[in-house]
Structures are given as C-alpha cells and as structure tokens.
Amino acid sequence: MTEAASPAPGLAGHNRVSTQALTSLAQAAAAELFGVRPSEVRASWTDDAGLLALRVVSPIAVPDLGAIESAADVAAAGGSVWDRASGAKGAILRRVSGLSGAKLSRVDVRIAGVRSAAARRVRVQ
Incomplete structure (x- = not known):
C-alpha cells in the first residue's frame, strides 16, 4: 500500500488552467493527429455532469487520392477518415487530460473537410 503525498507546508492555494489554455491544448492535440495546423481546428467545451466535454471540428489530411489504389494503401495512410476520427477521440482525451x-x-469529433497531405510538406530550395 502506498501513501499519498501530502502538500508541502506553506504552499496553500490552488491552480487553474484557463479555458483558453485548454482550448489551445485541444487544438494542438487534434491538429497533430489530423495532420493540419492548430489554427484550422476549432475546439469548444461544455459541462457534462461536472466533467468537461470537448467538441473538436477539424479538417483532416489525406494522401493524394490518385495514389490510393487498394485497401493496403488506405491502411498505409493511417486508415479511413472514419477510422482515424474514431481513433482520435481517445488519443485527444488522453493527451488533453494528461497534460x-x-x-x-x-471528446466529440466532427471532420469538416480534407486537406492534401502533400500540401503540408515544406519545400526547401
């Protein structure tokens, strides 16, 4: 059995994470998973019986559609848009909660468009 750590004496008070900080964190987590810029992601919060419910609206990066010829190509690209959005819910929840x-x-996810994954590449000359 382990003992819970007691707070250090003389450090009374509380910490709060602002709504803006939570929103920025959620946007960054979703953007990373969907392969888009954080500025393209919208995040909003509602109360859910004392807990926070997160709603994310984002585009998603997809490979060049001409390059997809088989189910193996879809799997190599990370799966279908549906599969990627469904899998992102848990990942976003864990990242935002953990950080x-x-x-x-x-976490509710709505995919609001697609972006070419090739367009995200930076060209160095």
Missing part, C-alpha cells in the same frame, strides 16, 4: 489535469468525460 492539463482536467477531467474530460468525452
């Missing part, structure tokens, strides 16, 4: 300490009840 902020906030207790999230759920």
Whole structure:
C-alpha cells in the first residue's frame, strides 16, 4: 500500500488552467493527429455532469487520392477518415487530460473537410 503525498507546508492555494489554455491544448492535440495546423481546428467545451466535454471540428489530411489504389494503401495512410476520427477521440482525451489535469468525460469529433497531405510538406530550395 502506498501513501499519498501530502502538500508541502506553506504552499496553500490552488491552480487553474484557463479555458483558453485548454482550448489551445485541444487544438494542438487534434491538429497533430489530423495532420493540419492548430489554427484550422476549432475546439469548444461544455459541462457534462461536472466533467468537461470537448467538441473538436477539424479538417483532416489525406494522401493524394490518385495514389490510393487498394485497401493496403488506405491502411498505409493511417486508415479511413472514419477510422482515424474514431481513433482520435481517445488519443485527444488522453493527451488533453494528461497534460492539463482536467477531467474530460468525452471528446466529440466532427471532420469538416480534407486537406492534401502533400500540401503540408515544406519545400526547401
């Protein structure tokens, strides 16, 4: 059995993470998973019986559609848009909760467009 650490004496007070900080964190987490810029992601919060429910609206990067010829190509690209969006829910929840300490009840994802994955590459000359 382990003992819980007690707070250090003389360090009374509380910490808060602002809504803007949580929103920026959620945008960054979703952008990384969907292969887009954080500025393209919208995040909003609602109360869900005392916990936070996160709603993310984002485009998603997809490979050049001319390059997809088989199911193996789809799998190599990370799966279908549906599969990637479904899998991102848990990953976003874990990242935002883990980094902020906030207790999230759920993450709702809406894909609002697609972006070419090739367009994200930076050209160096």
